[in-house]
Amino acid sequence: MSDSLLLTDFDDPALEQAIGTLDGWRVERVASTDLADATSARPEARAVLIGTANPTILRAVTERAHGAGIPVIVACADDTSRRRAVELSVEEWFRCPTDAEEIAQRIRAAVGRGTTAPGAVASDLVERVEYEQMLHDSLTGLPTLPVMIERSRNLFKERGELVVLYLNFVRYSKIEEIYGWEKLDAVLETTAAAVREFLDDTALSTSRVMVSFTNDDDFIFFHVPAAGVEAASESEITEMVARLQRHVGSRIEAQHGDDIAALFDIYVGRAHVYYNPKIRLERLIYRGIREAANASRSIEERERARRVADLRSSLRDRAVYVDYHPIVVTDTREIFGYEALARGVMRSLRSPEVMFDVAAEADLVWELSRLCRTRAIEGIETRLQPNELLFLNVDPHDFSDPAFDENEVKYPDRVVIEITERTAIKDYPKFRERLRLFRERGFRFAVDDAGSGYAGLGSIANLEPDFIKLDISLINAIDTNFIKQNLVATMVKFANDHGAKVVAEGVERAEEFKAVQDLGVHLVQGFFLHRPSHLPKQPAKQKAGR
Amino acid sequence: MSKSSLPPILVVDDNHDNAEIIRQYLEIRGYPITVAHSGDEALTLFETVRPAVVLLDIMMPGRDGWEVCRVMKQHPTLGRFVRVIMVTALDEWRDKREALQIGADDYVEKPFDLPTLAATVQRNIDMQQAKAS
Numbered sequence: 231m232s233d234s235l236l237l238t239d240f241d242d243p244a245l246e247q248a249i250g251t252l253d254g255w256r257v258e259r260v261a262s263t264d265l266a267d268a269t270s271a272r273p274e275a276r277a278v279l280i281g282t283a284n285p286t287i288l289r290a291v292t293e294r295a296h297g298a299g300i301p302v303i304v305a306c307a308d309d310t311s312r313r314r315a316v317e318l319s320v321e322e323w324f325r326c327p328t329d330a331e332e333i334a335q336r337i338r339a340a341v342g343r344g345t346t347a348p349g350a351v352a353s354d355l356v357e358r359v360e361y362e363q364m365l366h367d368s369l370t371g372l373p374t375l376p377v378m379i380e381r382s383r384n385l386f387k388e389r390g391e392l393v394v395l396y397l398n399f400v401r402y403s404k405i406e407e408i409y410g411w412e413k414l415d416a417v418l419e420t421t422a423a424a425v426r427e428f429l430d431d432t433a434l435s436t437s438r439v440m441v442s443f444t445n446d447d448d449f450i451f452f453h454v455p456a457a458g459v460e461a462a463s464e465s466e467i468t469e470m471v472a473r474l475q476r477h478v479g480s481r482i483e484a485q486h487g488d489d490i491a492a493l494f495d496i497y498v499g500r501a502h503v504y505y506n507p508k509i510r511l512e513r514l515i516y517r518g519i520r521e522a523a524n525a526s527r528s529i530e531e532r533e534r535a536r537r538v539a540d541l542r543s544s545l546r547d548r549a550v551y552v553d554y555h556p557i558v559v560t561d562t563r564e565i566f567g568y569e570a571l572a573r574g575v576m577r578s579l580r581s582p583e584v585m586f587d588v589a590a591e592a593d594l595v596w597e598l599s600r601l602c603r604t605r606a607i608e609g610i611e612t613r614l615q616p617n618e619l620l621f622l623n624v625d626p627h628d629f630s631d632p633a634f635d636e637n638e639v640k641y642p643d644r645v646v647i648e649i650t651e652r653t654a655i656k657d658y659p660k661f662r663e664r665l666r667l668f669r670e671r672g673f674r675f676a677v678d679d680a681g682s683g684y685a686g687l688g689s690i691a692n693l694e695p696d697f698i699k700l701d702i703s704l705i706n707a708i709d710t711n712f713i714k715q716n717l718v719a720t721m722v723k724f725a726n727d728h729g730a731k732v733v734a735e736g737v738e739r740a741e742e743f744k745a746v747q748d749l750g751v752h753l754v755q756g757f758f759l760h761r762p763s764h765l766p767k768q769p770a771k772q773k774a775g776r
Numbered sequence: 777m778s779k780s781s782l783p784p785i786l787v788v789d790d791n792h793d794n795a796e797i798i799r800q801y802l803e804i805r806g807y808p809i810t811v812a813h814s815g816d817e818a819l820t821l822f823e824t825v826r827p828a829v830v831l832l833d834i835m836m837p838g839r840d841g842w843e844v845c846r847v848m849k850q851h852p853t854l855g856r857f858v859r860v861i862m863v864t865a866l867d868e869w870r871d872k873r874e875a876l877q878i879g880a881d882d883y884v885e886k887p888f889d890l891p892t893l894a895a896t897v898q899r900n901i902d903m904q905q906a907k908a909s
Contacts, residue, residue, distance in 0.1 A: 686869030717876075
């Protein structure tokens with residue numbers, strides 16, 4: 231039945247417009263008082279839209295409509311009629327006045343939902359919500375793989391070939407580890423939007439391209455060449471991938487900053503699948519995906535080997551420099567100290583996380599740590615003001631390095647050693663003994679990424695820190711989340727009771743700054759106030775220490 | 777839409793008495809309240825009521841509050857705007873961390889104190905409206 235009838239007493243020009251956007255619909259207007267009878271008399275109606283606020287009519291029409299299996303939409307003038315509508319279990323409602331788009335959407339949703347027997351309502355709707363979530367990734371809006379296979383089935387059969395591209399995004403999990411899941415969600419959203427944008431723009435868009443999201447952090451492209459068009463060649467794909475990488479990279483940098491952009495890499499594997507009527511189509515496609523995924527992994531392996539070589543040469547040439555990220559006193563915004571961030575001179579090793587990841591794979595962590603420490607500490611003399619502290623990241627494993635000697639570091643009273651809460655410390659008594667020796671020399675300690683885990687305050691108390699650096703995930707959007715505010719307040723109270731100072735890291739927005747200030751956080755670090763920079767050298771005569 | 781009308785709230789608690797107490801207290805303050813007595817019912821009503829705020833009990837038979845919160849927050853259109861307040865004794869660090877992980881926005885400790893509950897609802901509505909504008 232192509233002709234869908236909407237019965238209504240709702241008199242609004244927006245409804246006319248809405249009907250115009252729906253395919254094959256027409257409206258029949260009835261006086262409110264006649265709507266119930268009209269509903270019974272016209273069982274072929276596809277939906278009833280009730281505009282009146284009269285509760286008796288609302289009830290009568292809804293009962294008749296549901297009796298005839300016709301879904302009901304209610305235009306609610308106020309909260310009272312909305313409540314009545316909800317209590318009557320109407321399929322959809324909207325608040326008046328509203329635009330044509332919403333009305334059309336509500337009509338579509340009501341019809342799509344249909345009426346169900348009262349008992350079945352609950353489980354059916356819950357299933358529907360879950361079902362929708364299975365079909366589309368709610369974050370990226372991209373279809374899941376089974377949906378994509380269904381959609382490409384006929385095209386693939388007709389054209390006989392399909393190119394699968396597997397986009398392996400590496401280190402997205404690192405983003406989650408450092409910044410929390412909300413950040414990764416935001417980055418994935420940016421990525422998906424950038425990928426879509428890119429596809430609309432690319433030469434491949436003349437043929438059929440589909441993207442799916444594997445729900446982890448990889449994307450899959452299907453490229454079915456249009457009739458009469460050759461499938462993209464190897465070199466075209468290589469070129470496209472390079473452009474895609476640049477495009478996504480620049481979008482991420484623009485929206486999330488260069489620290490996050492430096493973490494990100496895409497490795498693309500490809501597979502060409504030919505239709506074979508003897509083999510089930512799904513299996514062909516799944517094999518193609520596996521082949522493309524493996525290809526992307528082997529590119530990743532190759533790239534990794536190249537980075538290890540880069541790291542070795544960087545260590546040999548001492549090609550590491552330090553960016554200093556200011557930590558300021560919250561209330562005065564005066565500079566209190568700097569966190570040293572070591573970066574590789576080579577572009578591939580720009581991000582400290584990447585550099586240390588590569589070092590861990592190649593068993594070069596101590597060597598890299600020594601170089602980074604030396605470089606950072608040089609800055610106390612050459613770049614910092616006499617009253618400013620240097621916050622230095624030290625991995626707990628570095629304390630086992632015989633070359634890390636508390637007596638050999640100059641200006642111990644100006645160094646704050648940051649130890650991350652994330653690393654498991656194996657030999658606690660021995661570790662604490664080492665800390666004691668450093669403390670006696672005048673070093674101070676900070677617990678980095680505090681509150682990142684489920685452990686709470688106990689593990690922090692164990693280290694008796696002078697500073698507590700809150701995990702970035704607690705600061706990100708703290709102004710809108712009251713649970714984060716509560717956790718930070720707990721941490722500040724704990725610090726005040728133990729004579730420590732709390733540092734909020736990753737403060738990027740004015741609202742976040744205000745929130746941590748209101749919560750009594752002592753020190754702040756983040757792009758909102760300063761970006762990390764290569765501090766200029768101070769005049770040589772400056773005396774360090776006090 | 778008139779600015780003066782308060783946005784709808786969905787109260788989810790398998791304990792009918794608790795749910796009624798909350799409903800009455802908030803209704804007097806002018807909030808339109810819908811009550812659900814299970815996770816499934818809450819999810820069913822979610823799209824119809826389109827609540828600004830959900831007051832969600834954690835311990836419920838069937839789908840518990842954690843799961844309901846997770847599903848609501850993943851809803852393609854409503855998930856972004858709804859504010860979820862967990863009604864529970866979240867006194868441990870780990871519970872609060874867990875609540876953050878599934879996307880909850882706030883919590884009210886049980887046994888709840890009604891004025892605190894109302895203040896918590898209000899601050900979440902304020903936050904939502906600030907975000908929407």
